[in-house]
Amino acid sequence: MGRIGVIFQRELAGYFATPIAAVFIVIFLLLSGAFTFYLGNYFARGQADLVPFFDFHPWLYLVLIPALAMRLWAEERRSGTIELLLTLPVTMWEAVAGKFLAAWCFTGIALALTFPMWLTVNLLGDPDNGVILASYLGSLLMAGGFLAIGSCISALTKNQVIAFVVSVVISLGFILSGFPLVLELFSGWAPQFLLNAISSFSFLTHFQSISKGVLDLRDILFFLSLIAFWLFATATVIDMKKAES
């Protein structure tokens, strides 16, 4: 196990050592259930799939992931442990990756705990499990994207409330950029390539295309490169801001 692994382990154990894990998982499960059944008309649709369940994931993540990510670096800065961590024989990249992967793995665990949803739909009907698997993958990738944004914003400030609010706003931008409503704002005057560029950054578009069951490499690469970009930004921001205590 390398140093990334050591940091990963410590962080992940940290979630479970505090009430964060319990609170996050319970709220995640409750909300995803409530959204699916009440807002998504899970039963009334009379279809055996998890479309309403996954449809709400971007909105769920919009609030929950920044809450999870806000402490990633802000807490290290506030408590001064960042000085401890970064004077250990570890590269900035290892520290950023280790912490991010732990948070990502944690959301993965929360996501995996929604399996009763999948069981139910299989009991009630005969869904396309390939599509469901793809949707889970897409959801995980999207969660990673939100987390990477949150990681960077959390590195910018030691105030966790600010980190949360700013992350939500930026994440919202990444969701909305694919919405017709938003695109219409630009459509009158902006050139088409700009429109395409804006909509191509939408988490929603990429997530929806993955959750249709079409595993397009471009969608996967979109999320992976977005994560890489924001983690790179995280490392840069930490380097710049670590002096400020």
Next chain:
Amino acid sequence: MEIMVEIKNLRKAFGPIVAVDGVSFTVGKREVLGFLGPNGAGKSTTMKMITGFLTPTSGTVHICGHNIEDQPIEAKMRLGYLPEGAPAYQDMTPASFLTFIGEMRGYRGATLKRTVSETVEKVNLQSVLNQSIETLSKGFKRRVGLAQAILHDPDILILDEPTDGLDPNQKHEVRTLIRAMAQEKAIILSTHILEEVHALCSRAMIIAKGKVVFDGTPAELEGKSPAHNTVLGTIAGVDPLVLHHHLMTVKGVKKIEELGRDGDLVKFRIYPDDGQWILPDIGHCVREQGWEVRELYPDRGKLDEVFRLLTTPKQTIS
């Protein structure tokens, strides 16, 4: 002497604030360098640059020959660092925290276990091993920080105020520990306790406004005191003028200052030329005159005084 830490022209500016302004020094094996200086002098900032946390605005740091910017991992492996305030992951226990540090330092399995338990013993953490760090007293928190710094038996120890906020017993323990480690390491520590310099350090450095204003042995530092090697005395039943007259004839006496009178008692302080040792000659003179001596003793001078002289804007001694 084997050079362990080499610092050249270190400078750090935070915007318009110059926190460290051209600091250069080397520290060798078996040296314990004490950093002194008023609040905001730049001690912590210097340490943060030595340990690779902050990047210097200019200047270089070499740790056992490794440049901290070019070979940070190699350099950091040789370093143990207790940051100011001894930060630690508060929701961990000392046991899990030290295990984490050990793993980060590359220890695994049985070696890891042994290293952690040896360290725990060295700093006496046995009683709180499984209590979360946030619930520990200040003294124990500081020890956890110290344990974390010495766990991998580093060649170089950087300790930012290691005894700050400890009770006298704990201070004593920590000092004993540091002294024991000094045999095979190079240690840089900062402190606001001037006696600590005497108790621990082989070398003292005073920093003020980011600059080194003194670098020498603790004895040399004391020697800077205007009161260094003066003689304090109280004599009964002698006319101060007579007293003055006779004492001024003693070899090496520069000046006599009357400190006060109480009935027929006269208190005075005798200053030597160039800080020389005049007590025996004074004693001789007093005995020859047959004066009734109540007190006669040498004064080493107060470090506080030297500190103030060196770090307040008007420097009157050089």
